[in-house]
Amino acid sequence: MSSLPDSYLTYPRRHAGPDHDHYPASPVRDRAPVTLPDGAGLGLWVVVPLEFFPLNPSGQPFKAPGAMQTPYPDLRHYTTRDYGNRVGAYRLLKLFGRLGLRATFAVQGAVAERYPGLVQDVLADGHDICAHGWDTDSLHHSGLAADVETGYITRTLDAIQAAGAPRPDGWLSPARAEGFQTPARLAAAGIRWFADWAHDELPTRFRTDGGDLAALPLSNELDDWQILITYGRPEHEWATQVSDAADWLSAEAERLKSPRVLTLVVRPYVSGLPYRVRALGDSLKGVLDRPGARAIGPSDLLRALSA
Template sequence: MSILPDSYLTYARRHAGPDHDYYPASPIVDRAPLTLPRAALLGLWVVVPLEFFPLNPTGQPFKTPGAMQTPYPDLRHYTTRDYGNRVGAYRLLKLFGKLGLRATFAVQGAVAERYPGLVRDVLADGHNICAHGWDTDSLHHSGLSVDQENSFITRTLDALHSVSGTRPDGWISPARAEGFATPARLAANSIRWFADWAHDDLPTTFQTQEGILAALPLSNELDDWQILINYTRPEQEWAIQVRDAADWLLDEAKRLNSPRLLTLTLRPFVSGLPYRIKLIEEGLSGVLRRSDVSVVGPDDLLNLLSL
């Protein structure tokens, strides 16, 4: 006999499909075929976060992956992260130029404020940017007031606009953390797309109280931090996993007559290290050598949704 009250087993949001109203149940195999640029069967979307890690994070409501670990001042981890913006990012830019790959750089407001030259160099190389929140210690969560969260959003967009001359219309939250109200507040601030949720392999329409957002798929599992740092796997395995994912997705696209997306996150302080960059190049080159692959960006993915 249960000692729990009956109310414990009652959940008002329980119904067929997802337990929210952002998007309906929609198995990927039931959707109409899409058309990628150059009629490719596999689209490759590469995202590069440019992050600022405060030396004295509050860690509220949690410490973001990569945050300082040892007692203040944790200069070992701080300078390692700073190396990414000073050195690793430029190593990735050079690699992308060699491969002819255009990436999306997710830029935090604090980076635009502290490293405006880096943001300009990214744009000069033909890459696009999106907003990535203020810094890694300014996390979005349901404990924030409306004014606090809107301040994070507008401050970030203003900082990026001051450097780039354009107000970004895309967003990835720091640590991909959100509160219940975050999507609606992004939409209210003229954000067209975000990539915090990992619920699909294709773009989906995301309904909020403030209008429609495009939810762009960005894999957690092929994130360099996840594989190389969190799972502590060797770089060779990352390259193999990227190749295997490309093989599977291409085969799936051919069988179902509908393109697929391969999405990768590469952090400058992780993938931009000299002993990793060769394997990063091998993994990306192995995908790009395939005739049915096309590099895509947010605009291409928004076009799939006619947004």
Template sequence: MSLPETYLTYPHRAYGMDQKRYDWRTCGARPPIAWPQGRTLAAMIVVPIEHHMLNPTGKPFKHPGAMVTPYPDLRHYTTRDYGLRVGVFRILKELKTAGLKAVFPINAALLQRARPLVDAILADGHEIAAHGLDTDHIHWGGLDLDVETKWVAATRAAFTAAGLHPRVWMSPARQQSFATLDVIAAGGFDVCLDWEHDSVPVAMRTDAGMVSAVPLSSELDDRLLLGDRRQTEDEWVDQILEAARYMTSEAPRYGGQVLGFSLTPYIAGQPFRIAALRRLLGALADDGAVWSASASEIADAANAS
């Protein structure tokens, strides 16, 4: 039995990418970006501050850091809580010692629950980003537009009530619906950390104006490499530093690029990983080619370049 002729018909098929958020281009076709002070690599360190609950609905899927064993999964729950009570303060200390900036996407549910942590982040001069409501409010293709709009509005309202006015958005689980960019742009966010389709910021078209997608590499994520793939701490650090070296070597051909990676408090903040974290941050701080910057600073510099 042969397939009907309409089987291979796809109405969205077009030259390049099958979407209209950004134009298709190769890395050699984009205008080169010049970072401040003649630096060639922007290092964006992202520290997600996430609210994990004991009984997530798991719809449409469980967040990558969600509970695993039957309720109550105290082993995984308390590990995540440890990250917010202990691990993140170790990360803050090492960032300060190295003199590096970071971006802290925070779930709205934690703005009041963990206010001392929020104040510590602000006191050290780091950027705070909105990270949705919590890890159980995941944006996805089947989410009703009105519901998603309410979620983003509630997130914005929670930050405003906390005296915070972030420009940067990162979705829970870095998962979007087809409308998320439009909804967050309408909500006053003009920088997004969900996409990683390039090694430089990309201007994304939305119904409410441009949103700059600053790339954050999931391939260098500490939870993925140390937790899921069970690599050693030295392997993890070496991979990030090798990425930095290689991307710096590409600067004469492609211009400035972005090295974005995550430090998860309950992963990177463990005591037996602090020596590796210190080596990583120290190496980046000592590299004259590296510009340590927030997501909004990177977006603004790229737009002005």
């Protein structure tokens, strides 16, 4: 029987805390209290990805959620995604206006280049914009050369600015995919915050070799694609899950004397469909009607982190 070499048991990251040096271990119960606008106990952050899905994706290193599925040309899925930018997004804008809710629209560079009017309509309604990578087939991963990944970032920021928006200082990666160097390259490009990591429910400081970032919490588990498409649950169950989360977080905020953040990702081609948008509206209204709840955005989370 052969024994394992000593090198097999040598692991430089074997230490207390997380498996990296971006942030220390910090149980939420030990955090100093934060402050949200108007003394809110529950902040609701809604993020709307505006995505472009190429008709013939390479699928490297994997296919992003929502990418084409059937043999080329997969017009069924392509046109459904296009419906989101043509119809669903405007349905969400109308809903948010009725609720008085300011959302964050995560815009891909290809969307800004192809549909600059949509970007301008989002801005005209008073919503925030962050960058969301070039398109759903330009994924960030450690196999990318540095110049390729930096090119994705710069090209995206340039395209959004060319569409009439302020140059974004926030980022959400396509499919929330990253390589080991992605955060450092984002920081070096002037990005102040990103929302790829789901390690917390409060904003955290995030160290990189390119400068510090703020990691803003963005739940993957209440994402409309995750619940409605991946898990295949009906709309009323998703609404119940959002309500349950708001109940729990509100009670936790009261008990710990520090506010909590509820985050939702809603896609125009998923939640903007006519048979889903009412459930979304009822769900958002149910959260916002709670005592001490209010809609928040990245600037509110950054202030809470720096206070």
